Amino acid sequence: MERGNQPIWLYRVLVVVALVIVWWLASLVAGRNLIPAPPAVFEAAIRLFGDGTIYEATASSLGIYVTGLLLAIAIGLPMGLIAGGVPVVGRTLDPFFNALMATPRVAFIPLIIVLLGLGFWAKITVVALGAVMPILINTYAGVRNGDAELVEMARSAGARPGQVFSKILLPGAAPFIMVGLRLGATIGLINTVVAELYTAVQGLGGLLAIYGNTFRMAPYFVVVLILACLGIAVAELLRLVERRLDRWRIGTGG
Amino acid sequence: MERGNQPIWLYRVLVVVALVIVWWLASLVAGRNLIPAPPAVFEAAIRLFGDGTIYEATASSLGIYVTGLLLAIAIGLPMGLIAGGVPVVGRTLDPFFNALMATPRVAFIPLIIVLLGLGFWAKITVVALGAVMPILINTYAGVRNGDAELVEMARSAGARPGQVFSKILLPGAAPFIMVGLRLGATIGLINTVVAELYTAVQGLGGLLAIYGNTFRMAPYFVVVLILACLGIAVAELLRLVERRLDRWRIGTGG
Amino acid sequence: APFRLIVTDLEPPLVPNSVMDLALSLGYFEREGVDVELVRVQQTPLAVVALQAGEGEMANVGVDTALQLVASGQLDLRAVTSPSKSLFFMIAAQEAIGDVAALPGHSFGIGRVGSVDQGLSEQVLAAQGIDMAALDQVALGQPAARAQALAAGQIDATTMSLGTWTTLPDQTGMHILVDPDAYFAAAPVVSKVNVVTPQVLTERRDDVVAVVTALVKLSRDIAADPAIWIDAMGAARPDLARADFESLAAAYAKSWSVNGGLSARELAFTADWNFKGEDFAGLEPVGLDAWVDFTVADEVLAALGTAPDLDPADR
Amino acid sequence: MPGWISPWPTKCWLPSAPLPIWILPTGDRKLRSADHRPQACRKSFGRPGGTTTTAVADFSLDIAPGEFVTILGPSGCGKTTLLRLVNGLLKPDGGSVTVGDRTPVPGPDMGFVFQSFRLIPWATAERNVGFGLELAGVEPVRRKEIVARLLDRVGLGRSASAYPAELSGGMKQRVALARALATDPSILLLDEPFASLDAQTREIMQLELLHLWSERRATALFVTHSVEEAILLADRVVVMGAAPHSLRHIVPIDLPRPRRDEVRTSPAFIALRNELTGIIRALITEDPNSPFFNRG
Amino acid sequence: MPGWISPWPTKCWLPSAPLPIWILPTGDRKLRSADHRPQACRKSFGRPGGTTTTAVADFSLDIAPGEFVTILGPSGCGKTTLLRLVNGLLKPDGGSVTVGDRTPVPGPDMGFVFQSFRLIPWATAERNVGFGLELAGVEPVRRKEIVARLLDRVGLGRSASAYPAELSGGMKQRVALARALATDPSILLLDEPFASLDAQTREIMQLELLHLWSERRATALFVTHSVEEAILLADRVVVMGAAPHSLRHIVPIDLPRPRRDEVRTSPAFIALRNELTGIIRALITEDPNSPFFNRG
Ligand SMILES: Nc1ncnc2c1ncn2[C@@H]1O[C@H](COP(=O)(O)OP(=O)(O)OP(=O)(O)O)[C@@H](O)[C@H]1O
Ligand SMILES: Nc1ncnc2c1ncn2[C@@H]1O[C@H](COP(=O)(O)OP(=O)(O)OP(=O)(O)O)[C@@H](O)[C@H]1O
Ligand SMILES: [Mg+2]
Numbered sequence A, B: 001m002e003r004g005n006q007p008i009w010l011y012r013v014l015v016v017v018a019l020v021i022v023w024w025l026a027s028l029v030a031g032r033n034l035i036p037a038p039p040a041v042f043e044a045a046i047r048l049f050g051d052g053t054i055y056e057a058t059a060s061s062l063g064i065y066v067t068g069l070l071l072a073i074a075i076g077l078p079m080g081l082i083a084g085g086v087p088v089v090g091r092t093l094d095p096f097f098n099a100l101m102a103t104p105r106v107a108f109i110p111l112i113i114v115l116l117g118l119g120f121w122a123k124i125t126v127v128a129l130g131a132v133m134p135i136l137i138n139t140y141a142g143v144r145n146g147d148a149e150l151v152e153m154a155r156s157a158g159a160r161p162g163q164v165f166s167k168i169l170l171p172g173a174a175p176f177i178m179v180g181l182r183l184g185a186t187i188g189l190i191n192t193v194v195a196e197l198y199t200a201v202q203g204l205g206g207l208l209a210i211y212g213n214t215f216r217m218a219p220y221f222v223v224v225l226i227l228a229c230l231g232i233a234v235a236e237l238l239r240l241v242e243r244r245l246d247r248w249r250i251g252t253g254g
Numbered sequence C: 001a002p003f004r005l006i007v008t009d010l011e012p013p014l015v016p017n018s019v020m021d022l023a024l025s026l027g028y029f030e031r032e033g034v035d036v037e038l039v040r041v042q043q044t045p046l047a048v049v050a051l052q053a054g055e056g057e058m059a060n061v062g063v064d065t066a067l068q069l070v071a072s073g074q075l076d077l078r079a080v081t082s083p084s085k086s087l088f089f090m091i092a093a094q095e096a097i098g099d100v101a102a103l104p105g106h107s108f109g110i111g112r113v114g115s116v117d118q119g120l121s122e123q124v125l126a127a128q129g130i131d132m133a134a135l136d137q138v139a140l141g142q143p144a145a146r147a148q149a150l151a152a153g154q155i156d157a158t159t160m161s162l163g164t165w166t167t168l169p170d171q172t173g174m175h176i177l178v179d180p181d182a183y184f185a186a187a188p189v190v191s192k193v194n195v196v197t198p199q200v201l202t203e204r205r206d207d208v209v210a211v212v213t214a215l216v217k218l219s220r221d222i223a224a225d226p227a228i229w230i231d232a233m234g235a236a237r238p239d240l241a242r243a244d245f246e247s248l249a250a251a252y253a254k255s256w257s258v259n260g261g262l263s264a265r266e267l268a269f270t271a272d273w274n275f276k277g278e279d280f281a282g283l284e285p286v287g288l289d290a291w292v293d294f295t296v297a298d299e300v301l302a303a304l305g306t307a308p309d310l311d312p313a314d315r
Numbered sequence D, E: 001m002p003g004w005i006s007p008w009p010t011k012c013w014l015p016s017a018p019l020p021i022w023i024l025p026t027g028d029r030k031l032r033s034a035d036h037r038p039q040a041c042r043k044s045f046g047r048p049g050g051t052t053t054t055a056v057a058d059f060s061l062d063i064a065p066g067e068f069v070t071i072l073g074p075s076g077c078g079k080t081t082l083l084r085l086v087n088g089l090l091k092p093d094g095g096s097v098t099v100g101d102r103t104p105v106p107g108p109d110m111g112f113v114f115q116s117f118r119l120i121p122w123a124t125a126e127r128n129v130g131f132g133l134e135l136a137g138v139e140p141v142r143r144k145e146i147v148a149r150l151l152d153r154v155g156l157g158r159s160a161s162a163y164p165a166e167l168s169g170g171m172k173q174r175v176a177l178a179r180a181l182a183t184d185p186s187i188l189l190l191d192e193p194f195a196s197l198d199a200q201t202r203e204i205m206q207l208e209l210l211h212l213w214s215e216r217r218a219t220a221l222f223v224t225h226s227v228e229e230a231i232l233l234a235d236r237v238v239v240m241g242a243a244p245h246s247l248r249h250i251v252p253i254d255l256p257r258p259r260r261d262e263v264r265t266s267p268a269f270i271a272l273r274n275e276l277t278g279i280i281r282a283l284i285t286e287d288p289n290s291p292f293f294n295r296g
């Protein structure tokens, strides 16, 4: 349905330009190198990409991120489906989801270190812990908002509960699940950084800590921008999926 | 529709009991320095509530939290509505939402300190920054998933664009918005703690820092539990709203 | 199995503690026949958790933390060496604050109420006749956050380490109010030690001795020829100029732990001082033997001999 | 019209025998074949406010295996609710519904055409029609074959790949009809299945339905608002009214089958039509409970 | 039947004059009153795949102010699309649609009864009926009064507080009808508005509609599948067929008004009915493009 993307891309470029200008102004106002000017960041980027620091850190962070996110999906999606589909389970666990959500991740870190150490497993657990809740809660809401008429139709057509799930509730919850994935994916990225700061320090989070603690704001901003770009990339990937799922929204007939 | 809540409450109590047992076992396994046993936490709670430390900290944190959350709603809701309702705006800004989401909050802290200092305004900004995105993205998705047939009906009945928004898209997006509020509310709570750790240290986040850094795990857990309970309280409040909004989901007619 | 040494620095720090990083990169550990692996975490509490969880054999932690853990009976730890007794704290302030006497009524950044830096600041200011209570204390957490708040003009003064000060890219408008020497003179407190659990001490004593030996040897080499440190740091920290390292090396000339960094007198003073702090309310003071193990250092010194001047090895 | 060909080229499942339907009061099972007195089967809907609407009350009927029963009645009198009870989608508050000798369980053996179509919006017409077969695990090749034939029968061969949002109202209704027929059910529950079709298409669909029904020997419950259609199709016409007495009249239709178009002008047909029209008029304009009492 | 009373007790808005509707090719505005040759108004729907369905093609019609035009046509021939074009919800791909002397803009002056009702699920029947008034800013008290009268007229006085999910199909349709009438529009676009109603209720609704229409002097475009209904209501019956020629026949109905029930048995009526039935039959079974070519 979406043809003629040129203007949108143009607008996006304009927004980028506007943001860079605001950034530049902010760097002038803030002074004392708290906010590096765009050219300094650009130079830093060239240096970091040149000496390969970034590739290594990004690869390491990406490994943790993707694994943790997949773990979150593997847990959050079915849990959300069950909570939504079996009301007793959903209504019983609901407050605990919120309690878990509202508890700062760092509170779990000692426990995670004791159980899983400082390495890969601990890190993906931190990522999954952050990403799982938006996925779970959105899936849960999506299933609860399922079209009661369609569910009755499916039951009438002989669908067993599992089939009502997979053929009606799950696809019907797709818009919610996509939002959950989007939120989970971006929160997971943040939690990757958190994990890299609070367990063994490494990856992009490690770079952030190093540059931040030593006030090297230009490379610090390079890392921040890389994280932002990763966020965009993941969201655009999800949009491709979404567009496929949305093919049926064509217009309004009869 | 939901009568006979007794069993649900019973189940919830059972879950609590199960969690406490797991906690107790974990405290035995991990050693009480990392995970304090429930009775120690209980004692600590009595002490903290007794001497009023907690009330003061909670009141201070709540003030920041509620203000920040309201700010997030005041920004996220209309922005989500506009992004969803005016496709050009939505599709232009979409990647930037994700970029903002994926950028660790702590990356903004220097900027916030420069612009807003260390006090109340800086803190509510950190809270709002965390809570705004789930609200915005869910609202956005909710509006985009609006029922095209109902929108056409409203247009046919003479609704101006603003009315299509307020009478069809906004109420139609309610399930999405409620999820966004739930996620935003809990993430906002976490960010309250982050704000209290990274700008002027105070409130519940300050207590977490003190107890965590001096290994007083029993009072530390008291604070964590208070945060969890606040999360539950906010979610239950939102559920009341949701139940009112959902009155029309009665069954399936014709 | 490798000997895992938990450090709270993310790269070689600009203080004598850097010998731990450099001993690895310069091959000192290797030469002592111990396979050391550095585990980097953000802060002391995480280092303790990692140690407790068996994610490392030795950790470089704050003395206050070690004392708290031992005094509260939470964790049995023994300090076996201190590669960098002091972190070279100093007080930095806005240019407008000419001297210490001008501080009252202004804002002063601290970690948090009861933190070591607050206690030290209080003591240093008291030595100059200033009551800390007359200042507007702002709790800001991590040192980097305090420095940033100072740079942003949100606070008027704060305690920071010489290393942090050196890395600040733009110091215009700020100046050193109390220099590290005056600071240490007013508050001669050991801030960091390397601890091990008694279990490691018995099971891997050889490795512990080898590690301490390597650190002492490197410290002695640097004390003899600061260029070693300047060169190695220059390679590890390309973000700073060689001149920075040269001036730091000059400042640290007398600070290398050439005898293992364990002085009974200093440690006892440090413990006493800590137990007076707010964080230690309700904790019974413990004796030196409860948290320090001199036998490892003594074994090393027996083999290498005791160096004169710096770093008293009094028992 | 060319010779009628069954849409199921070869049947790989055993067609179940046509089943009787019993709608009876509780505990009356043993009486069901002997005693046909109207007895109360009842269904009400509660509202959170506390008020309840009784949709079906005092209803009792038994339907022989292979019988074609059409249901007439004013808008909102409970026809849809009755079909949902028979399908087992709702449980009666009082009385019982029995299909064969069991409480009804929804499944591929009962086909339901819903009044509001209830197509799956993200599935193409083809997948919607094949939904029941998909649930039953019929293999894709065979499913495709059956679906293609059914789509042809309802005149939608060219719209197989269209999504519901691309179909007109009448096209959606035909998809819903094809979906209900796809599993070759022995019980057909049809809720105004031709309401959105033009007169001519409706006639063609009626013929299709009668063909399938007579070949299959299915039991059919057919709700319609067209008196003529009710007579043309039925063995018996049941007239429902609003609660408190849902079952108002049962009119047997003794016209010989097959009934061609000419039957519409036969005196017997016209007599039946006038009788039924009068009954419904009376239900609407002469019942003090009706909102149109004394109007029209 | 008691004397008919308008549902608008006192009008606080100026009723606009009945408006003509012109459906014409582009650039032909100046010709519109002189030249009535059929000319092409066209609307197609594209699919992402690249195929397009032409829903309305080669359609040209002008409707006089206050005229009642009914539309007959096989399922899927483009009737709904035509109404959406006239309402201004869709823009024609070719040709133009003019209402009065402007491109149509949807609003309270045009009432649209949608084939699939399109009730707001979270609003009660009362609020659904009052939706157009709410949009137009009619004050609540007055709105309540008008809505209550309209609900009574369509026989739903007791269901004012019910949500759509609690209503039967026919009840929903009557809510949709009341909603379209609530703003007292000068143009009525009705898409099979009585399809879910029983014969008697349908008759009552027809009378209501005719009353409103003649009192209001509104222009009406009414889609139906009932040939009898089309004749009973219309000044002209338009028969549509599938693209490429949507407009197939225009049959003027010269029966005197008011037309009572007896008119159904008059020879003129029967002749018209047979003529129209024949036309539609031909469209479906004799058009090689029809899916039912040679069937039925
Ligand atoms: N889920 C529900 N909740 C509350 N009331 C309901 C519900 N479903 C149906 N009703 C009520 O039950 C009565 C019968 O509804 P039903 O849908 O069975 O009527 P119907 O005979 O099919 O009417 P129509 O011909 O208009 O489709 C109506 O008054 C309706 O308002
Ligand atoms: N949004 C759409 N996208 C694609 N095709 C459409 C769309 N809307 C309608 N069509 C197609 O246009 C044609 C006409 O549809 P329309 O709804 O106008 O038919 P109709 O005359 O109202 O039929 P019915 O009597 O069955 O309601 C159909 O072939 C339909 O498939
Ligand atoms: Mg019905």
Ligand SMILES: [Mg+2]
Pocket (backbone or CB within 6 Å): A254, D168, D169, D170, E079, E080, E081, E115, E191
């Ligand atoms: Mg239509």
